[in-house]
Amino acid sequence: MKHLSIDELKRANARHLWHPMASPQASQHAPPDIIVRGEGSWIWDVDGHRLVDGVAGLWSVNLGFGRQEIRDAIVAQLDELAYYNVFRGTTHPRAIELAERVVGLMEPDGVAAVFFSNGGSDAVEGALKLARQYWKLQGEADRVKFIALRQGYHGVHFGGMSVNGNNKFRRPYEPLLPGCFHIDTPWLYRNPYSDDPVRLGAICAELLEREILFQSADTVAAFIAEPVQGAGGVIVPPPNYWPAIRRVCDKYGVLLIADEVVTGFGRTGHLFGTRLWGVQADLWWLAKGISSGYIPLGATAVAARVAQVFATSSSPLATITHGYTYSAHPVAAAAALASLEILERDQVVANAASQGAYFNERLADIARHSRLIGDVRGIGLMACLELVSDQATRAPLKGSARETGLVAREAYKRGAMVRTSGPNIILSPALTIERSQIDLLCDALAGAFKAVEG
Numbered sequence: 001m002k003h004l005s006i007d008e009l010k011r012a013n014a015r016h017l018w019h020p021m022a023s024p025q026a027s028q029h030a031p032p033d034i035i036v037r038g039e040g041s042w043i044w045d046v047d048g049h050r051l052v053d054g055v056a057g058l059w060s061v062n063l064g065f066g067r068q069e070i071r072d073a074i075v076a077q078l079d080e081l082a083y084y085n086v087f088r089g090t091t092h093p094r095a096i097e098l099a100e101r102v103v104g105l106m107e108p109d110g111v112a113a114v115f116f117s118n119g120g121s122d123a124v125e126g127a128l129k130l131a132r133q134y135w136k137l138q139g140e141a142d143r144v145k146f147i148a149l150r151q152g153y154h155g156v157h158f159g160g161m162s163v164n165g166n167n168k169f170r171r172p173y174e175p176l177l178p179g180c181f182h183i184d185t186p187w188l189y190r191n192p193y194s195d196d197p198v199r200l201g202a203i204c205a206e207l208l209e210r211e212i213l214f215q216s217a218d219t220v221a222a223f224i225a226e227p228v229q230g231a232g233g234v235i236v237p238p239p240n241y242w243p244a245i246r247r248v249c250d251k252y253g254v255l256l257i258a259d260e261v262v263t264g265f266g267r268t269g270h271l272f273g274t275r276l277w278g279v280q281a282d283l284w285w286l287a288k289g290i291s292s293g294y295i296p297l298g299a300t301a302v303a304a305r306v307a308q309v310f311a312t313s314s315s316p317l318a319t320i321t322h323g324y325t326y327s328a329h330p331v332a333a334a335a336a337l338a339s340l341e342i343l344e345r346d347q348v349v350a351n352a353a354s355q356g357a358y359f360n361e362r363l364a365d366i367a368r369h370s371r372l373i374g375d376v377r378g379i380g381l382m383a384c385l386e387l388v389s390d391q392a393t394r395a396p397l398k399g400s401a402r403e404t405g406l407v408a409r410e411a412y413k414r415g416a417m418v419r420t421s422g423p424n425i426i427l428s429p430a431l432t433i434e435r436s437q438i439d440l441l442c443d444a445l446a447g448a449f450k451a452v453e454g
């Protein structure tokens, strides 16, 4: 197969490739970086420039690049069985083994079954449907509504977009799914309620209760939240929030859905974000880290009490008439099995916790020396630097928040790949990152802020 030259790649990208979450016009003016190789937490661009990957692909390559065991598992699976479906009537060994593994990992969380998809958005869509179906099986067909958080991100399909809490992702595609409502996020840095985290957690849980009552509890299917909001700006809720929302959901019989697409498999320094808060959900959305991003894969994990209803109902509606050709794709399942093996064997989650603590300290230090950073927040190996135009008043950056782009370019020049989203610089390195690489990433960021702030 003939590959394109560097110049041809750059030209063809500008001409023919539309990028997710980017305007085709902007991609012409500011061409994307072409990444050609990865090894551990290092990546190289097409011009031979080496960088520490502060993004882990896209919160996904949690075990770093170039893992021989994952590669071997993929190749062996391609040799053995490249594809077979798991629709009614057939299955295959890797799907079964991965289901065993995921349910085994999540047994302490009360999980009994898992439904595979191709990525996070697919997992979201499937679970929204399963939640409605669950209530029909329970004889409460009116429970169709979803309540979610502002700033939440739940993928891009119509259901996920409708529960997303950021207007930017919703507006171009409206009208969305009816019956989706949003309440305020317990966001310490920006909220009209309280500067006290515990009080804020309690108030925001009360907002959920009020919304459920306003909608009428017997019409609400589920409440949805990320244990730590990722794309919305790494918003870490106060520790009393999740236990409180679990209590509210229980009081009104509302299902609690945890979107663990980012937080699942160790990113917060805990195996799952719900464990960080000591709470069990009813449905979990998983993707990214499940296969370390080597092959697309998502999953919806189902708590025993929900699975039980599907397993015992005699209703014709108990058939799951949802699924994708590539649900539990054997090659993706093989990649996931190898990834989960490494995750456990190498105690990767413990590394995320200890490196994460150091990482967040270093970022706090960068913030102390900057006049652009208004807030630094994070947990484990997910972090956000929120830039402001005035630190004292917390006034947001003006217009298109060009400062974040400038900082990211300067960091890139200094050997660090970081991600920007509006006023935020978002960081999510591999969970296997080493301390020296964190230092490099943070030194590059510190230098970038100095260069931009002058």
Ligand SMILES: Cc1ncc(COP(=O)(O)O)c(C=O)c1O
Binding pocket: 119, 120, 121, 122, 124, 153, 154, 155, 156, 226, 230, 231, 259, 260, 261, 262, 287, 288
């Ligand atoms: C919390 C969360 N949910 C869902 C999704 C959607 O996943 P995907 O992009 O794999 O469809 C994402 C993607 O970043 C996410 O961060």
